[in-house]
Amino acid sequence: MIEYKMPSLGADMESGYLREWRVQPGDRIKKGDIVAEVETQKGIIEIEVFEEGVIGDLLVKVDDQVPVNTPMATIFSEEEAAAGENAVRAPVPEQQKAPTEPKPPTATAAAPLKAVHPPHPIRASPLAKRIAAERGIDITALHGTGPEGAIVRADVEQAIAAQAAPDAGKAAHKEHAEPPALPEEATPVVPTEEKAPAGTAETTVEKPLAATAASTESIRMAVAAAMSKSNREVPHYYLETKIDMSRALAWLTETNKQRPVKERLLPAVLLIKAVAKALTDVPDLNAWWENGLQRKEGIHVGYVVALRTGGIMVPALHDADTKTLEELMQALNDLIPRARALRLRSSELADSTITVTSLGEGGVETVYGVIYPPQVALVGFGGITEQPWTEKGMLDVRPVLTATLAADHRASDGSTGSKFLTAIKNHLQQPEKL
Numbered sequence: 001m002i003e004y005k006m007p008s009l010g011a012d013m014e015s016g017y018l019r020e021w022r023v024q025p026g027d028r029i030k031k032g033d034i035v036a037e038v039e040t041q042k043g044i045i046e047i048e049v050f051e052e053g054v055i056g057d058l059l060v061k062v063d064d065q066v067p068v069n070t071p072m073a074t075i076f077s078e079e080e081a082a083a084g085e086n087a088v089r090a091p092v093p094e095q096q097k098a099p100t101e102p103k104p105p106t107a108t109a110a111a112p113l114k115a116v117h118p119p120h121p122i123r124a125s126p127l128a129k130r131i132a133a134e135r136g137i138d139i140t141a142l143h144g145t146g147p148e149g150a151i152v153r154a155d156v157e158q159a160i161a162a163q164a165a166p167d168a169g170k171a172a173h174k175e176h177a178e179p180p181a182l183p184e185e186a187t188p189v190v191p192t193e194e195k196a197p198a199g200t201a202e203t204t205v206e207k208p209l210a211a212t213a214a215s216t217e218s219i220r221m222a223v224a225a226a227m228s229k230s231n232r233e234v235p236h237y238y239l240e241t242k243i244d245m246s247r248a249l250a251w252l253t254e255t256n257k258q259r260p261v262k263e264r265l266l267p268a269v270l271l272i273k274a275v276a277k278a279l280t281d282v283p284d285l286n287a288w289w290e291n292g293l294q295r296k297e298g299i300h301v302g303y304v305v306a307l308r309t310g311g312i313m314v315p316a317l318h319d320a321d322t323k324t325l326e327e328l329m330q331a332l333n334d335l336i337p338r339a340r341a342l343r344l345r346s347s348e349l350a351d352s353t354i355t356v357t358s359l360g361e362g363g364v365e366t367v368y369g370v371i372y373p374p375q376v377a378l379v380g381f382g383g384i385t386e387q388p389w390t391e392k393g394m395l396d397v398r399p400v401l402t403a404t405l406a407a408d409h410r411a412s413d414g415s416t417g418s419k420f421l422t423a424i425k426n427h428l429q430q431p432e433k434l
Helices: 078-089 128-134 155-174 209-233 245-256 266-279 325-340 346-352 413-429
Strands: 002-005 015-021 034-040 043-048 053-059 063-068 069-074 189-191 206-208 237-245 287-289 292-296 302-303 355-356 376-392 394-408
Touching: 002 302, 015 128, 043 346, 053 078, 069 078, 078 376, 128 155, 237 413, 245 266, 245 394, 266 302, 266 325, 266 355, 266 376, 266 413, 376 413
Parallel strands: 302 355, 355 376
Antiparallel strands: 002 069, 015 034, 015 063, 034 043, 053 069, 189 206, 237 394, 287 292, 376 394
16 A cells, blocks of 8 residues: 655645545545646646556545655555455355344334435535636535546536537627626626647636736735745756757758648757757756755756746656657647646646746847756857857858856756757757757
8 A cells, every 4th residue: 555645836835725636535546637727836736646547545634734754645556445445345154244133023104104305415526616606606406526427627628618609609690789887796807818839729717807906916925925935945057058050950841841831840849859969968957956966867848938917837758868858848738738738737837947047029139047945957048139140251141149158056067968958959059850
């Protein structure tokens, strides 16, 4: 038997609120299954397991505040679960059986009594009930897909989407009509108009106004707390280099000509893949500092996503070194909308081994970042701008990218950081091999 504990979803997290169990005692689970939903300063996060077995006891109640590393549930192996079931089913010896009580004589009634059945209770998670109440959804009319037919958040959200679809159709036929007034008790919503990367379909996510403001404030506070701690405790050093992006952009242009619009690549995927491959050359920077340097086998690049309402989220692109550019583009198209909707999984928030931030779209040339503990490095990319460039004694104008490295001096030094930035530069000069 093992204990499943509240995971840490970042250096800024001390506790979270359990909002929903997705499993019940006796459920069989496998690696990657979602077992619970936890609310943190970064929103409601889906909590995964990384073991296989059978759920034992649930040790935490819904809506409890749970500190990090607190046991939340027990998990038995298949063998332990089978042994437990056999023990329960084992026959009891005759001498140990309790004497049976005599049955009272059956009374003959003059007329048959009509059985009265209590109303069947609605099985729904507290989170599902709360969302349904906020959005005016009749929860009794929903079909549950959770354990034993319980109604979970996904069922309510599906009903909300179904309800919104006909309303959108009606609105399309009333382009010139005045917008209807909101009822007094309704919560106004803010369309965030989140645009996916170029070449993908645009999506709009609606959130209650109060919830959006609260989420933004809590996210900013969480990031500020982590960065303040990093500035105090981590001995940073910074390096900078400039990269000629002529070959990378020319290759990207030619490649995208052969692709449908929705499958075109963005420069960001080249940068992410170059960083991932550079980490295979300089593994000291693919690490955490926790009671000393701990090198990580998997290369999970955390990519900074700016939220439209303010604040940032940094979801992880798992195994970025082994993914193709196409797979990285698909992963970005999936992660960015979910990050902005605060719908990430626990592994996407907790697994990053290095962070990449890019402010190229904002016209910034140079970015100096702060390391996100327990990571030991952060790479910053500015915008690609035309600048004078000399090569072999010849002066030219080239598209130039400024790359910076913020690194932890306990884990590496300037020589290691220099090798890492040089490796990024070399990989970007050979985009066809990324």
